[in-house]
Amino acid sequence: MTTRTVTPHRSPVTPERESFWYLVHAEWTKFRTVRGWVIAVLLTIIAITAFVFVSSDVSSSCVGLGGPSACPVQPTGPGGVPVLDAFYFAHQPVTGNGTITVQVTSLTGQVEVSQAGNGAPRMGPGLQPWSKAGIIIKENASQGSVYAAMMVTGSNGVRMQWDYVNDTPGLGKGAGAAGRVSASKPRWLRLVRDGGTITGYDSADGTHWTLVGTATLPGLTSTVQAGLFAAGSYYESRFCTFDSNFCTRATGVFRHIGLSWPATGWTGTNVGGPNFGVPAPGTLRQSAGTITVASFGDIGPAAGDAYGGTGQSLQRALAGTYFGLIPLIVVAAMFITAEYRRRLIRVSLTAAPRRGRLLAAKAVVIGAVGFVAGLVAATLALAIGTPLLLRAGPLAWPVSLLTEARMVAGTGALLAVAAVLALAIGTIVRRSAPAVAIVIMVIVVPYLLAFGPLSGSQPQGSGPGGGGGWPLQITPAAALSVQQAVPQFHQLLAVYPLTNGYYPLAPWAGLAVECAWAAAALALAFFLLRRRDA
Amino acid sequence: MSLTARVAPPRYLLGQALHAEWTKFRTVAGPSWLLAGVVTLTVAVGVAAASAARCQSAKCGIDPAMVSFTGIGPGQAVVAVAGVLAMGNEYSTGMIKLSLTAMPRRLTWLFAKAAVLTAPVLAASALAVAGAALAGRLILPGHGFTPAHGYPSLTSATDLRAAAGAVLYLTLIALLSLGLAAAVRDSAAAIGLVLGVLYLFPIAAAVISNPPLARHLDQIGPLPAGQDALAATGLKDLALTPWQGLGVVALWTAGALLLGALALKSRDA
Numbered sequence: 001m002t003t004r005t006v007t008p009h010r011s012p013v014t015p016e017r018e019s020f021w022y023l024v025h026a027e028w029t030k031f032r033t034v035r036g037w038v039i040a041v042l043l044t045i046i047a048i049t050a051f052v053f054v055s056s057d058v059s060s061s062c063v064g065l066g067g068p069s070a071c072p073v074q075p076t077g078p079g080g081v082p083v084l085d086a087f088y089f090a091h092q093p094v095t096g097n098g099t100i101t102v103q104v105t106s107l108t109g110q111v112e113v114s115q116a117g118n119g120a121p122r123m124g125p126g127l128q129p130w131s132k133a134g135i136i137i138k139e140n141a142s143q144g145s146v147y148a149a150m151m152v153t154g155s156n157g158v159r160m161q162w163d164y165v166n167d168t169p170g171l172g173k174g175a176g177a178a179g180r181v182s183a184s185k186p187r188w189l190r191l192v193r194d195g196g197t198i199t200g201y202d203s204a205d206g207t208h209w210t211l212v213g214t215a216t217l218p219g220l221t222s223t224v225q226a227g228l229f230a231a232g233s234y235y236e237s238r239f240c241t242f243d244s245n246f247c248t249r250a251t252g253v254f255r256h257i258g259l260s261w262p263a264t265g266w267t268g269t270n271v272g273g274p275n276f277g278v279p280a281p282g283t284l285r286q287s288a289g290t291i292t293v294a295s296f297g298d299i300g301p302a303a304g305d306a307y308g309g310t311g312q313s314l315q316r317a318l319a320g321t322y323f324g325l326i327p328l329i330v331v332a333a334m335f336i337t338a339e340y341r342r343r344l345i346r347v348s349l350t351a352a353p354r355r356g357r358l359l360a361a362k363a364v365v366i367g368a369v370g371f372v373a374g375l376v377a378a379t380l381a382l383a384i385g386t387p388l389l390l391r392a393g394p395l396a397w398p399v400s401l402l403t404e405a406r407m408v409a410g411t412g413a414l415l416a417v418a419a420v421l422a423l424a425i426g427t428i429v430r431r432s433a434p435a436v437a438i439v440i441m442v443i444v445v446p447y448l449l450a451f452g453p454l455s456g457s458q459p460q461g462s463g464p465g466g467g468g469g470w471p472l473q474i475t476p477a478a479a480l481s482v483q484q485a486v487p488q489f490h491q492l493l494a495v496y497p498l499t500n501g502y503y504p505l506a507p508w509a510g511l512a513v514e515c516a517w518a519a520a521a522l523a524l525a526f527f528l529l530r531r532r533d534a
Numbered sequence: 535m536s537l538t539a540r541v542a543p544p545r546y547l548l549g550q551a552l553h554a555e556w557t558k559f560r561t562v563a564g565p566s567w568l569l570a571g572v573v574t575l576t577v578a579v580g581v582a583a584a585s586a587a588r589c590q591s592a593k594c595g596i597d598p599a600m601v602s603f604t605g606i607g608p609g610q611a612v613v614a615v616a617g618v619l620a621m622g623n624e625y626s627t628g629m630i631k632l633s634l635t636a637m638p639r640r641l642t643w644l645f646a647k648a649a650v651l652t653a654p655v656l657a658a659s660a661l662a663v664a665g666a667a668l669a670g671r672l673i674l675p676g677h678g679f680t681p682a683h684g685y686p687s688l689t690s691a692t693d694l695r696a697a698a699g700a701v702l703y704l705t706l707i708a709l710l711s712l713g714l715a716a717a718v719r720d721s722a723a724a725i726g727l728v729l730g731v732l733y734l735f736p737i738a739a740a741v742i743s744n745p746p747l748a749r750h751l752d753q754i755g756p757l758p759a760g761q762d763a764l765a766a767t768g769l770k771d772l773a774l775t776p777w778q779g780l781g782v783v784a785l786w787t788a789g790a791l792l793l794g795a796l797a798l799k800s801r802d803a
Contacts, residue, residue, distance in 0.1 A: 051738075054742055057742060057747065058743050326729065330726035337722065432626075436729075437729065444737070445607065445611075445733065
């Protein structure tokens with residue numbers, strides 16, 4: 001006799017039903033079959049794209065003191081970058097390959113040391129970090145021509161700079177005042193021209209030379225101008241506009257000047273003419289074996305508020321992102337709160353008892369929707385906005401294809417993470433209206449605060465670092481920095497204001513802040529979803 | 535014996551509606567929490583802003599009333615949530631069917647709903663604004679807002695006008711939210727719409743570089759117009775006078791309520 005075993009009936013579970021992607025597919029079906037949600041996402045795309053027509057309305061006429069006047073033009077250098085190129089240049093023409101060597105024994109200057117009651121600066125002896133003096137080989141004495149230079153700086157040691165945007169450290173890097181040149185601690189600088197290549201060397205004693213950098217200057221003419229220069233640095237020299245006594249000035253003292261080319265005597269030129277609109281020329285003094293050059297002005301990139309032209313940042317084309325975010329946030333929050341309102345959450349959790357996976361599937365779907373919406377919207381906005389902005393004149397800064405790709409992909413990521421954040425907040429509070437209000441408050445409102453009284457919107461004197469203050473550093477709105485289209489330069493001490501398109505954080509760092517918020521909210525949502533009854 | 539149904543005389547209808555709505559309002563915990571949130575947020579942000587504000591010299595150009603009332607910015611979002619939920623909850627819970635069965639005169643019902651929302655929001659706003667103004671009065675003189683810098687007193691007539699403007703502004707925003715929620719019948723969409731309408735104009739004005747257009751945006755947007763109602767100094771530089779600003783907000787609110795009334799009247803619930 002045998003015992004019969006009875007196998008209880010179990011409905012077969014197909015393996016694909018266990019898979020996470022099955023859950024994602026289910027959530028995707030939920031999303032795409034709600035007409036209002038699809039319309040809202042389309043609204044996101046339309047809002048971002050259509051706002052281009054508002055934000056590209058740039059008034060191209062300039063108003064001077066006596067009514068409409070010619071717009072100021074920022075000189076441009078190689079590659080069309082806007083440049084600062086106003087300094088005193090003691091130069092002589094040289095032809096062919098050769099070398100210029102010099103010993104710098106002193107760099108002094110005048111800077112603003114305090115402010116008078118009426119806001120006017122009080123000047124006194126001192127240097128800006130990027131006050132500079134040194135040797136330079138420049139194609140000619142007109143603004144924007146190619147150059148390479150070796151220099152001593154106020155507190156950034158010896159540098160080699162070329163073609164306005166490039167900067168390489170030499171001796172005394174980051175040494176501050178300790179690395180500053182003096183009679184007891186002179187610096188030797190050398191530039192060697194070989195065809196289109198200029199190599200910079202520095203030395204502490206004039207015998208042991210160290211290579212600092214090599215600049216390739218395409219199309220450099222055979223005859224160029226070689227010589228000595230000084231520049232007080234851009235920072236605070238904007239007061240020059242009112243009174244040349246308020247100019248940040250640098251004075252360099254040079255000895256042992258050696259040129260391998262035949263010497264023809266020094267010519268002094270104020271490159272850029274009357275600098276900053278004020279005729280305050282630099283000076284050239286020659287005495288036995290010593291040349292002293294004093295000047296204000298600067299030579300470098302015209303970024304931040306140093307840019308004086310009327311060109312716009314390409315980011316303007318994406319200004320509709322704030323409005324596009326609102327319908328997306330509403331949909332993303334409702335993606336979970338509607339489940340609670342309609343009690344669908346019980347069905348969903350019955351079908352997918354592993355609650356974390358349900359939340360993950362929803363995040364994948366709404367994140368993907370946000371990403372695609374952002375990608376499409378940013379592509380359309382740039383495609384339509386670029387020609388509209390160019391109608392008013394050239395852009396402030398040429399934008400590389402790589403930067404445009406970062407702006408488009410970044411907008412997609414920004415919207416995707418915002419959608420996930422809204423989903424997480426929706427899961428936490430389980431009610432539509434508070435969830436939507438919270439997410440809009442933390443993403444959209446900080447941008448307004450950045451212009452408002454809380455932030456002190458411009459970091460005066462804090463040097464590189466964009467405007468906007470804490471609202472755009474610690475809130476999810478920091479992610480808007482991923483759309484920044486204008487570059488910042490460590491070698492230009494200036495104010496980088498929000499109104500010129502500068503954010504306080506680097507592009508991907510800002511996006512990381514938003515990601516951190518979304519991750520934290522998602523973790524809390526995961527914890528609460530598992531812990532609470534639906 | 536006659537079988538005529540006894541119908542309550544119409545003149546009592548509004549009173550009954552008000553009483554019914556007030557009972558609904560006070561017996562649910564949500565609104566009280568939201569209004570407490572309005573007071574807390576407005577005062578807390580006002581204290582933070584006043585603590586951060588500095589006036590180093592005469593003519594520093596900072597309006598102390600604007601600093602004290604910085605909290606109106608986030609506070610109005612909570613007010614908007616309260617206004618939206620007052621109507622949105624009727625739809626999301628299905629209560630609307632019961633409400634309209636009991637009160638078939640829909641406009642009377644909407645009026646009662648608005649009136650019942652107005653009173654507590656007005657009270658909470660007054661509390662919030664008084665707290666923020668008091669905080670500003672205690673903190674700001676220590677931060678350079680002194681008579682020497684051109685701030686003689688913080689309780690002048692214009693300051694009282696600014697405070698009154700702030701209270702009325704918050705109340706109008708609550709009613710604007712109620713009207714829009716009645717028009718779209720969904721809390722999430724309504725709050726998105728309200729905050730979109732509020733923030734669209736100032737952000738657009740900040741972004742565009744066309745000063746005349748930016749000024750127009752500041753004149754027609756409810757949030758920037760409302761900001762003008764909060765100002766106590768530098769009135770000459772504002773896009774609108776304070777009362778004009780409040781008038782613009784009132785027009786928006788009237789428009790939203792009208793939209794809500796039309797939708798309520800013409801659609802099935």
